[in-house]
Amino acid sequence: MTDVSLGLPQMPAPDFPADVRARLEADAGELIARYPDSRSALLPLLHLVQAEEGHVTRTGVRFCAEMLGLTTAEVTAVSTFYSMYRRKPSGDYQVGVCTNTLCAVMGGDAIFDELKEHLGVGNGETTDDGMVTLEHVECNAACDFAPVVMVNWEFFDNQTPESAKRLVDDLRAGRTVEPTRGAPLCTFKETARILAGFPDTRPGAVEATGGAGSASLVGLRLAKGEAEPGRVVSPRPAPPESAEGPVTPTGEAPSSHPSSHDAPRKTSASDPEHPAGPVSEEGE
Template sequence: MEHYGLQTAAGHLTVAAESKEPYADDVLAQLHDDAEQVVARYPQKRSALLPLLHLVQSVDGYVTGRGIDFCAEVLDLTTAEVSGVATFYTQYKRHPNGEFTVGVCTNTLCAIMGGDQIWDEVSEHLGIGHDETTADGKITLERVECNAACDYAPVVMANWEFFDNQTPDSTKQLVDDLRAGKDVAPTRGAAKVCSFKQVSRVLAGFHDGLADEGVGAGPSSLRGLELAKDRNWTAPNGKHAAKADGDAGTAGLAPGRSSSTDTPSNDADEQAGSKPAEGK
């Protein structure tokens, strides 16, 4: 196994020298063309930093030293400002990433439903730990705090596509199929899992035409809505419902905003901001 993460004694990730080599002329020209489209979406160009970092990853597979320089130049930022953002968010990789990022959720619900066991067995199966990549460069394995799909726990994601109700065996089959180059269909979403570089380009804001493929919301997510329709349940419309703009409760607030102080947590004989009733 090749360990991609070079770290100093203090734990700070260093950028390999080869990542600072200049882009080829044709690659750089295409990057500038794409960056121009991204920057044009924002009233202040520095706001385009997040998608530009994804754009760099779509070319290099991670945020390289030359990618940092490119973003800084295009957005009139310092390399320190760009690096500060690139090292803050976990979707930006500062060392070579696998073709597929496989994230095993080990947060509370997934953990007790089997996520910890999935992590242990898949980590042993691949011979790598958190944020490490298989020697063939195919799989980067991550422990994820939450995959945002608790109703399907335990959940695994491959390049941020959902694989619901997983088991150790199904996840090991998933990573084996990805390494073998097979088309793998997620439980919900696109018809197959795309590569890390392809997904990075989508996150940069360039559509791949796959948004309407596959299943959107699954049965478990829709169960509450189905129950509400069957039983004619509607949203509450009492004194704690949102007040119309111009009511006393929204005076001084921007249009569409309401105060959060007048909530059901106040006793019936209390008003927001008032002194508690005697005896309390």
């Protein structure tokens, strides 16, 4: 094999030990059988090999390719596209701080900055004890609980820098940590196996529900007539109305009018005295 980027010989990826491969082949066969086209099982298989090694290695890529009749390039293209597949060793707990718009405004940026200093790591880096990998994440559709921190994709809502630091300290110390809602917390490898499509055997996981918060449900309650509509408050006081109404004799809204910024303006179509003809060659 040749490393295309360097033009140098590339050693073939090592294989799993025989007993591990046999176990993975049995699991992979179960996953592949769920799909009419075997290559549709690629995403679950990538989670499967990630559950084995903690990230997607060259060995895992080779295994997926062989099981699905794909090239390693095809598997690598998919595994490097999705952020849920790790490309290097990572911690038992993936701590993701939402830094998208609302969480950032509500304090997500401050939480992320303080956790970086507290843990002594940067974005995507892992603590020396191998317990925590810190990263910023995009919106997780939990804006009404902002700012949100996720650990192995379980929700920890309404966080502060202080509560987030206690959270990672508890994780590193091996203390029990309970998500705000949803299923009980487990390690990253265990999470990856669940995402591959195998049963979630955690106590209480089946009964656990996430659910939207009250802020997200206001619109639904309004539609059902279960809540009073909100009071509309003008962002600025309305100007006094003149006898001529809110429009000046020129046909434009006065500068003090709330809609003056989008009032009609004179254009070539509405100002016959100043028509705009075709551009002449001299003007080009």
